Amino acid sequence: MKRPKFLCSDFFIDIILPNRCPVCSRVIAWDKLFCDECIPEEKDIVEAPLLSCDKVTALYPYEGNARNAILFLKDNRHKRLAEHYAYRLSILLAEDNVDLVTCVPMNFYKRMMRGYDQADVIAKSLAKCLNKPYDHSIMRHSFSLKAQHSRNAEQRRSAAGTTYSLSKKAVGLNGKTVLLCDDVITTGSTVDACAKLLKQLGAERVIAAAVCRTQ
Numbered sequence: 485m486k487r488p489k490f491l492c493s494d495f496f497i498d499i500i501l502p503n504r505c506p507v508c509s510r511v512i513a514w515d516k517l518f519c520d521e522c523i524p525e526e527k528d529i530v531e532a533p534l535l536s537c538d539k540v541t542a543l544y545p546y547e548g549n550a551r552n553a554i555l556f557l558k559d560n561r562h563k564r565l566a567e568h569y570a571y572r573l574s575i576l577l578a579e580d581n582v583d584l585v586t587c588v589p590m591n592f593y594k595r596m597m598r599g600y601d602q603a604d605v606i607a608k609s610l611a612k613c614l615n616k617p618y619d620h621s622i623m624r625h626s627f628s629l630k631a632q633h634s635r636n637a638e639q640r641r642s643a644a645g646t647t648y649s650l651s652k653k654a655v656g657l658n659g660k661t662v663l664l665c666d667d668v669i670t671t672g673s674t675v676d677a678c679a680k681l682l683k684q685l686g687a688e689r690v691i692a693a694a695v696c697r698t699q
């Protein structure tokens with residue numbers, strides 16, 4: 485497992501663009517992820533299976549500093565923080581013998597507008613930490629004007645089943661253990677709908693992993 489490192493280039497970038505705490509925006513040392521007051525309390529969450537997910541793993545409850553930090557990750561390119569989360573997740577998942585890593589697909593238009601897909605960034609880094617292949621082209625997200633976070637729990641459950649589909653590039657996953665990554669898991673309906681699709685391709689086990697999980 486490779487621990488992500490700060491690079492010399494980070495030191496020089498910091499001279500022009502000072503590194504800031506993702507929670508309170510205070511300027512921090514170039515090789516720090518948070519200021520001392522905002523470090524989220526680490527609380528590994530491992531949950532019982534959902535309908536199609538065999539295991540659900542997250543680092544923090546979706547609240548407080550951890551929630552604020554993930555909101556920051558959605559709006560800015562903060563690669564080192566994504567790498568830190570991925571490394572922590574890779575330690576939790578070290579015993580799971582994952583064959584392949586993928587992520588919950590983001591709506592194409594949303595990705596184009598934002599220019600950044602946090603689940604993709606974390607998943608790619610997680611695959612690197614675990615030294616496993618990464619494939620983000622298995623599933624696709626259908627276009628919808630109503631974002632998932634604006635729906636209530638019941639609406640999410642019914643919408644998730646029709647929002648995601650297998651892409652034309654999807655290949656068989658016979659007998660594989662697939663790690664499905666997202667930034668936040670709320671009701672679990674999204675990861676479950678995606679896990680169902682992965683199992684249609686033959687995946688034997690699907691493990692959902694996220695930075696935050698709504699408690």
Ligand SMILES: [Zn+2]
Pocket residue numbers: 505506507508509510518519520521522
């Ligand atoms: Zn702070």
